[in-house]
Each structure stands twice: as C-alpha cells, then as structure tokens.
Amino acid sequence: MNRWLALSWLVLSVVCGAVRAQDSGRTGPNVVLFFTDDQGYADLSCQGHPTIRTPHIDRLAAEGCKMTQFYVAAPLCSPSRAALLTGCYPKRVSMHEHVIFPGYDYGLHTDEVTLADLLHDRGYVTGCFGKWHLGHRPGLLPLDQGFDVYAGLPYSNDMAQYHRRAGNDYQFRLPWMKGNAVVEWEPDQHLLTRRTTDAVLEFVTQNRNNAFFAYVPYSMPHIPIYASPEFEGTSPRGRYGDVIEEIDRNVGRVLDRLDELGLRDDTIVLFSSDNGPWLPFKLDGGSAGPLRGGKGTNWEGGQHVPFVVRWPGHVPAGTVCSELSTAMDVLPTLAAIVDAALPERVIDGHDVGALWRGEAGAKSPTEHFVYYTGKGALAGVRRGPWKLLLGGDGNGGSSAEGGKPDALYQVEQDVGEQWDLAAKHPELVAELRALAQRLDAELEAAARPTRVVREQAFDPRRDADGQSTGK
Numbered sequence: 001m002n003r004w005l006a007l008s009w010l011v012l013s014v015v016c017g018a019v020r021a022q023d024s025g026r027t028g029p030n031v032v033l034f035f036t037d038d039q040g041y042a043d044l045s046c047q048g049h050p051t052i053r054t055p056h057i058d059r060l061a062a063e064g065c066k067m068t069q070f071y072v073a074a075p076l077c078s079p080s081r082a083a084l085l086t087g088c089y090p091k092r093v094s095m096h097e098h099v100i101f102p103g104y105d106y107g108l109h110t111d112e113v114t115l116a117d118l119l120h121d122r123g124y125v126t127g128c129f130g131k132w133h134l135g136h137r138p139g140l141l142p143l144d145q146g147f148d149v150y151a152g153l154p155y156s157n158d159m160a161q162y163h164r165r166a167g168n169d170y171q172f173r174l175p176w177m178k179g180n181a182v183v184e185w186e187p188d189q190h191l192l193t194r195r196t197t198d199a200v201l202e203f204v205t206q207n208r209n210n211a212f213f214a215y216v217p218y219s220m221p222h223i224p225i226y227a228s229p230e231f232e233g234t235s236p237r238g239r240y241g242d243v244i245e246e247i248d249r250n251v252g253r254v255l256d257r258l259d260e261l262g263l264r265d266d267t268i269v270l271f272s273s274d275n276g277p278w279l280p281f282k283l284d285g286g287s288a289g290p291l292r293g294g295k296g297t298n299w300e301g302g303q304h305v306p307f308v309v310r311w312p313g314h315v316p317a318g319t320v321c322s323e324l325s326t327a328m329d330v331l332p333t334l335a336a337i338v339d340a341a342l343p344e345r346v347i348d349g350h351d352v353g354a355l356w357r358g359e360a361g362a363k364s365p366t367e368h369f370v371y372y373t374g375k376g377a378l379a380g381v382r383r384g385p386w387k388l389l390l391g392g393d394g395n396g397g398s399s400a401e402g403g404k405p406d407a408l409y410q411v412e413q414d415v416g417e418q419w420d421l422a423a424k425h426p427e428l429v430a431e432l433r434a435l436a437q438r439l440d441a442e443l444e445a446a447a448r449p450t451r452v453v454r455e456q457a458f459d460p461r462r463d464a465d466g467q468s469t470g471k
Helices: 002-024 055-063 077-086 115-121 189-206 239-260 279-284 327-337 426-445
Strands: 030-036 065-067 125-131 149-153 175-178 181-185 212-216 267-273 307-310 319-321 369-372 378-383 386-389 407-410
Touching: 030 239, 055 239, 055 267, 055 307, 077 115, 077 327, 115 125, 115 212, 115 327, 125 189, 149 189, 189 212, 189 239, 239 267, 239 279, 267 327, 369 426, 378 426, 386 426, 407 426
Parallel strands: 030 212, 030 267, 065 319, 125 149, 125 212
Antiparallel strands: 065 307, 149 175, 175 181, 267 307, 369 378, 378 386, 386 407
C-alpha cells in the first residue's frame, strides 16, 4: 500500500511539473549575455593577466568553453553592438560609420531582426541593462528593438557635459533611463556597474518561471572609469583593475542568483567585450596582452576579444576552442539552440554550436572575415590563418589612400603581427586583396538603411540647471 502511495505521489509530481513547465511558457534555455565596453583581450585572470583578479568570470571559463579566436565586427562601440544583435556586418545594416553621438538622429533600423526580436518571438521575456548606443531617438530605443524591459544609458558614459574635454564641440547631459523615459540626469557613475546589476537581478528573479534573455552591456570600463567605494583602491592594477574586478563581482552576483533560483543548468551565460582596450588612456585603459593595438585599430588588439560560454550539460567544462568565431555568430547559434527561424533577410553569422559543444572535428564555418576601420572604410580580410591589411595600416586610417603597400600576417603563428610576410607571398596578397574588395562590394550593394528620426525622445543639450545650450 505504501509503495502504491509513493508511486501515486511520484506520478502526481511529474504531471504537476509538466503542467508548471507548460504554464511557464519556457521554450528553451535562458540566456544571459554580458558585453563589457572597451575591455581588452588580456584583462581577465583566466586570460593570463597577472594582477587583475576575476574569479567569477574564471569560474565561467572553468565550467564552460573559452574561445581564443573570437572577433567582434568593428573596433568601436555602435557598429560592434549592431553586429552582435543582428548577426550582420555593420556595413550590411549601415551602422559602420563610427559611433552615434547624442546629437545624431539615426540608429539601427527597426526592420532589422535583433537577437531580442528572435527570442521574444519564441516566447522569451527580454531585458536590456546597461549601455545601448544604437540610437536614442523615439522608436530607436531597446523597447523598439525587441526588448520588454530596459534600464541604463542610451550611449557612452563620456557623452556628457560634466565629462567633456577641452575642444569638444558637444555639451550633453547623461541620462539614466527606464523603458523610454529618463528618470535621472547625470547618475553617479561610481554606482553604474552595481546599479545595472541590481536591475538584472530583479529581472531574473521576476522571470524565474519564464524563459528569459538578459542582455547586460556594462558601461565600464569605457572612460571615464569609476568604481564603487567598495572597490576603489583594492586592485594591484590600480583604478582600471578596480573597475574590472567590480564587473567580475557583479557577474558573480548574477551567477549566484541563477544558482539560488535553481536556474544554473537551464541558462546559457556568455561573456565578451565590444572591442579592444582604449590604449591612449594608459593606466585608465586596458591591455590586449600579446596582441598588437587596441580600440579603434584593425590590429588584433582592436577586434580580437575574450569570449566565454557556459551551458552545463551541453558545453563541456574547462574546454578551450581555438577555431575562428565572431560576434555575428551568436544570433544564429542561439537561434538553432532555441529552434527559432533565422531572419528572412540576409545575415553574415554562422551557427557555431558544434564549437561550443566541443564536437570532435568541428571546424569554424567562417571562411573569411572582413575588417573595417572605425570610420567604416574597408581595411582588410582574414582567411584561414592569413590576415591582409590593405595599405598595411591597422591604425584605423583609410585603407584606400596613401599608396602604402599591403601587409600580410600569419596571425595564428604571429599573434602580435610583428612580421609582415607580404613580400614573400605576393600572389596570396593579390588574391586576398581581390577577395576583400569583392566582399566589400557585395556588402555595399546589399546594404540596408538605418532609420532616421528627427524628433527627440529627450533633450540632452541642456545645462545642469535645465536651460538650453542653444546648440
């Protein structure tokens, strides 16, 4: 009799569990995507930094896969973010020409299918927490691009009146937004990382019974850098180290909350950076380690960034993948995981789930990768281990001007791009130059427009007392 009773309770619990799962609307694993701002390839202890301590991100790497040849599609903020969220080269969506400033009236077109759109259509609750930087006019903010919830800054934390440098021709206030509304001007930047994470924790907790997507583009370590009083002066790396270690601790807060809610095994967690470190700021900027250059350049340090993915039971723990992958691959890979249809319009990323899962013999589906300068000019191409820089200039200058010879690097052997092999392989140089020009011409011919909005969602051009600057 007791055995029949126990069996009855077991059956009842299974049925109730199935009903709860059905009621929750969960259609796949949760997704948490951390995307820092201007963090260098080497600015994590799991990437070899000798003095920055990042135990929580290191934990992600130990429990998941670290990809050592992961590239973002641009060396600057706005185009890089557009590529991540659409799976497209920035030029395909016309977001390749530098970054969006507060006075600009365009942004990512709402006809584009973002990662948030894709997951929302699969029943996910979607939230964006942190820096947006893809358009701040009405109709261009996160709630217009597939997100249900938004809290953060609409652009970079330096685009404010208080932080303007001598010679800048703009004077703007920095808004903290919830949804489409500004709820505070000039928020305390010491608290940005913690405040962003607080919003993430609230979102995760509220949606623990739903499938959710939390996009967490932290505003730091973009300059000016700030850490909370708890972290100021605590890192051997100085203020920059304080900032990175605070980001790490807040990543840990989210991981802990997932554990507390029993969501660890049901959540894909990804961590990366939008581009390389901002080197001119010296101690206030990060490090690309063995890679040459940093933010704004097409050297490896500008676009070769850290990437970690954890999904227990699916991504083998403690694995390292050296196959080429890009930020444009995130959308199609997650689409395959959640069984979502890809956008009908052309995208450039590929499903790299086999790489994440560590499948034997898995190879990168990326045959070539096109480089563009921070201003959107064609800069070069990567094919296999070979990287061609047109005009030999990885410093963000125009590749079409100056008459300089092209430079060729075998970047898997020469990660620091120290040895130009163009003179030894003239036929390969010519072949890669033609490839780069052909791919660029195809992108330009098929490019889709941004969206222009003349009216303002809020007025950033005011003094602290609320008076218009007249600009």
